[in-house]
């Protein structure tokens with residue numbers, strides 16, 4: 001597996017220095033409270049810096065302008081990256097271990113057929129890993145632009161990602177409630193909820209209020225007659241591994257948990273924490 005075209009070169013002063021294919025980029029890393037380990041000249045030659053302002057939005061500042069889009073090989077995918085106005089590039093590098101889990105899900109669950117659902121699916125890499133694992137995969141995101149981006153990346157990877165993906169633009173609560181009424185059943189559900197979001201018709205998503213509600217709806221569409229798994233990852237302050245485990249057991253009952261602090265490939269050896277991922281499994 002080639003993780004080499006993306007890595008964090010250094011972190012510190014609440015920022016991270018990333019090598020993204022041929023481009024060197026500085027972006028916020030709000031929990032990097034330490035000092036950088038590389039000399040200042042390594043940071044000073046970055047091509048672009050994303051600066052966040054106090055309102056929570058931000059802008060790119062360029063030493064060398066980045067292209068509108070470029071491709072990078074990372075963790076088994078060819079990624080199509082675009083610097084967005086909110087500082088994203090179109091992938092969350094710390095999800096790569098979950099992608100491997102999805103690729104192996106049939107073995108993990110001991111099932112010949114797996115129906116998988118990826119909520120808050122973003123640019124679709126988790127969904128594509130589910131498809132690579134032989135699942136019938138359903139991708140859901142409220143933003144049509146993200147779903148279109150996911151389809152574009154799927155096309156770019158058509159030799160390695162089967163076309164068994166349902167791409168859906170909808171609000172997560174609305175869609176899952178509809179799946180309950182249709183009596184749809186899934187063996188694997190993945191969720192990577194933001195702290196705050198908007199559904200496809202402007203519905204407000206607030207993680208503190210809505211995540212317990214969403215997990216309880218998910219419990220109604222999980223196939224309890226067979227082994228199943230739920231992968232919940234989170235970047236929101238206060239959502240520790242114990243919080244995630246308590247929420248999952250409240251919704252799904254007894255099962256086994258594996259929680260990990262997510263991180264990304266680094267050059268310095270000093271890990272950069274990038275949220276928590278908890279895998280729930282009932283066999």
Ligand SMILES: C[S@@+](CC[C@H](N)C(=O)[O-])C[C@H]1O[C@@H](n2cnc3c(N)ncnc32)[C@H](O)[C@@H]1O
Pocket residue numbers: 092120121122123140141142143146170171172173192193194195196197198199200203204205233234235236
């Ligand atoms: C990938 S998650 C965020 C990842 C990461 N956890 C973070 O905090 O930035 C964000 C995705 O959720 C989607 N989203 C936000 N609110 C939503 C909602 N109510 N229904 C469906 N998707 C939603 C957004 O469009 C976006 O692609």
